Amino acid sequence: MITSGTQGPRLAIADCAPRREDPALRAACGTISQVLRADLRFEGLFQFVPDSLLRAIPPLNPESPNMEDWKSIGAGVLVVTRVDGTAAELGVDLRVYFVENGQVMLAKRYAGPARNPRVFAHQASDDIVLLTQNRGVARTKIAFSSDRDATKERRAKEIYIMDYDGFNPRRVTVNNSLNILPNWTPDATGLAYVSYRQGRPLVFLSRIYAGTNTPNLTGEKESSQAFAPSFSPDGSRIAWASNRSGNMEVWVANADGSGAHAVTQSAASDTAPTWSPTGREIAFTSNRGGTPQIYVMDAEGLNVRRLSTVGNYNDAPSWNPNKQFLEVAYTSRLEGQFQIAIVDIASGQVRQITENRGSCEYPTWAPSGRHLAFSCQRGATWQIHVADREGRIVQPLQAGPGSNVQPDWSN
Amino acid sequence: MHARRLNLLAAVVLAVFALACGGGKRPSALTQPPPPPPPGTGSTYGGPRPQPVDAGPDVVPLDGEGVAASDFEESRADGEGGPLADVLFGYDQANLSDEGRALVERHAVWLQARREAKIIIEGHCDERGTVEYNLALGELRARAVRDLLVSLGVDGARLNVVSYGKERPLDGGSGEASWARNRRAHFVVRR
Structure with a gap:
């Protein structure tokens, strides 16, 4: 089976039909069909009529699809797209039919610039997923750090973003220093990250579409360092790790850096904070027990308890943003290599997401909570991979040259 | 009669949609009928008002950031074999x-x-x-x-x-x- 979902309605995604014969429209249509199928497959919510069967029935009449044809190949829901427009602007019609009675479940028309037809498919995918009362992730982006623009003299790492499927990589920082640990603002217009451009690690906030930049967001004092910024789900607060008290602790401040205060106080190193979806709790890494382990506390720092129970090296917690799944993904050392694991908070049960593909680390959740991304060693470089939360599907993204690490998935 | 049964079926499929996705949402939302078909008999395909779609604004690289000052400049008095060896x-x-x-x-x-x-x-x-x-x-x-x-x-x-x-x-x-x-x-x- 080429389907990923094991239940749910069986979708037939008809080949996109141009409204008039035109090579540019036909090319755009080809992209839209391909990307829409990939987007909906990725979501893992549907079954699909195999592509081979789509051509076993008479050609689609896009004006008035013959439901008997689609019924005969087992389709429960039919997705029809049509494209018209000019070299500069595309119009895309989406219709979703309930095959049993031919009723239209969704009818949309999209209009926009023709230069990137993929965005039409992403929008259509998200609208179709919305029919299931879930949120789709086709229009989300992944930020990451990469050494692709490094030189022998300047071994720089810069921040980049790309579409959730690895397409359209864009460079965000241009300072030839080390720029690491990006974290999206919840409105997905900004990135906090750690930059060494002033000679020591500090948190910067870039509004990446406006081109503005706030250095030292967390207000570090002379000689103190800041790592691992993480915005609360409502965007009102930021957590990070700082050694300004003389020891590495987790700190919390308002999103503009005001009101900073330490929320851990231990002789050990506390770092890597991640917020619960309610914003009421924070998971973090601490070696207070002798080895790095994942702990949970209230956002005020009270009620600290250990979350990871398996293994002697666990780090990089990432809390599932979907309240329905009470779980934290993290990096765990197993037999000398690092793997992605998920711990169910209520039961303490741990499941391993990766194996047999070298080391993987630094998980980040899609906003749906149904997928995660992380970085895995592939020969001499690290590459970003995505997986569903069961670990059934793990695949690399073609993010571009260099080592691509520390992914952070946008809303 | 027949049409009513099909509408029920449509509602059931929507419910399966939601359940399959672990949505677990309010049942009332699942029994909504699908949106009415666009006006006309299908020849006016683009019935709904167009919704603007684009990739959003492009990233503005922070060109003015400047190159890091001391980040990569290392003194000779360090490193392996120097007076301040690692x-x-x-x-x-x-x-x-x-x-x-x-x-x-x-x-x-x-x-x-x-x-x-x-x-x-x-x-x-x-x-x-x-x-x-x-x-x-x-x-x-x-x-x-x-x-x-x-x-x-x-x-x-x-x-x-x-x-x-x-x-x-x-x-x-x-x-x-x-x-x-x-x-x-x-x-x-x-x-």
């Missing part, structure tokens, strides 16, 4: 070995003879750990060296600590020899 650490260790302690004591003598020199102590790790824990470990290594220098009489105001974790290894190779060179405190003389 201090090496054991795997996952931030404690100084006897050799490391002896080396730091020699560095203290050198620093006391050059009281104008300000030093950045960089903490580095090998590639075999996670990003964030290695940043914490690098901080501990650099701080262990700083604390010993201060206890030997070097003014702490001359000593800044920066952790690089595993982000900038001296030796890009893999294997114990490379890892051992990368687990280090490295000294940079500030100009």
Whole structure:
């Protein structure tokens, strides 16, 4: 089976039909069909009529699809797209039919610039997923750090973003220093990250579409360092790790850096904070027990308890943003290599997401909570991979040259 | 009659949609009929009002950020074999070995003879750990060296600590020899 979902309605995604014969429209249509199928497959919510069967029935009449044809190949829901427009602007019609009675479940028309037809498919995918009362992730982006623009003299790492499927990589920082640990603002217009451009690690906030930049967001004092910024789900607060008290602790401040205060106080190193979806709790890494382990506390720092129970090296917690799944993904050392694991908070049960593909680390959740991304060693470089939360599907993204690490998935 | 049954079926399919997705949402939302078909008989396909779609604004690279000043400029008075040679650490260790302690004591003598020199102590790790824990470990290594220098009489105001974790290894190779060179405190003389 080429389907990923094991239940749910069986979708037939008809080949996109141009409204008039035109090579540019036909090319755009080809992209839209391909990307829409990939987007909906990725979501893992549907079954699909195999592509081979789509051509076993008479050609689609896009004006008035013959439901008997689609019924005969087992389709429960039919997705029809049509494209018209000019070299500069595309119009895309989406219709979703309930095959049993031919009723239209969704009818949309999209209009926009023709230069990137993929965005039409992403929008259509998200609208179709919305029919299931879930949120789709086709229009989300992944930020990451990469050494692709490094030189022998300047071994720089810069921040980049790309579409959730690895397409359209864009460079965000241009300072030839080390720029690491990006974290999206919840409105997905900004990135906090750690930059060494002033000679020591500090948190910067870039509004990446406006081109503005706030250095030292967390207000570090002379000689103190800041790592691992993480915005609360409502965007009102930021957590990070700082050694300004003389020891590495987790700190919390308002999103503009005001009101900073330490929320851990231990002789050990506390770092890597991640917020619960309610914003009421924070998971973090601490070696207070002798080895790095994942702990949970209230956002005020009270009620600290250990979350990871398996293994002697666990780090990089990432809390599932979907309240329905009470779980934290993290990096765990197993037999000398690092793997992605998920711990169910209520039961303490741990499941391993990766194996047999070298080391993987630094998980980040899609906003749906149904997928995660992380970085895995592939020969001499690290590459970003995505997986569903069961670990059934793990695949690399073609993010571009260099080592691509520390992914952070946008809303 | 027949049509009503099909409508029911449509509602059931929507419910299956939602359940299959683990939506677990309010049932009332599942029994809504599908939106009415667009006006006309199908020839006016583009019934609904067009919804604008585009990739959004493009990223504005922060060209004005400028190149980092001292980040990559290293003094000659450091590194392997120099007067401020790297201090090496054991795997996952931030404690100084006897050799490391002896080396730091020699560095203290050198620093006391050059009281104008300000030093950045960089903490580095090998590639075999996670990003964030290695940043914490690098901080501990650099701080262990700083604390010993201060206890030997070097003014702490001359000593800044920066952790690089595993982000900038001296030796890009893999294997114990490379890892051992990368687990280090490295000294940079500030100009």
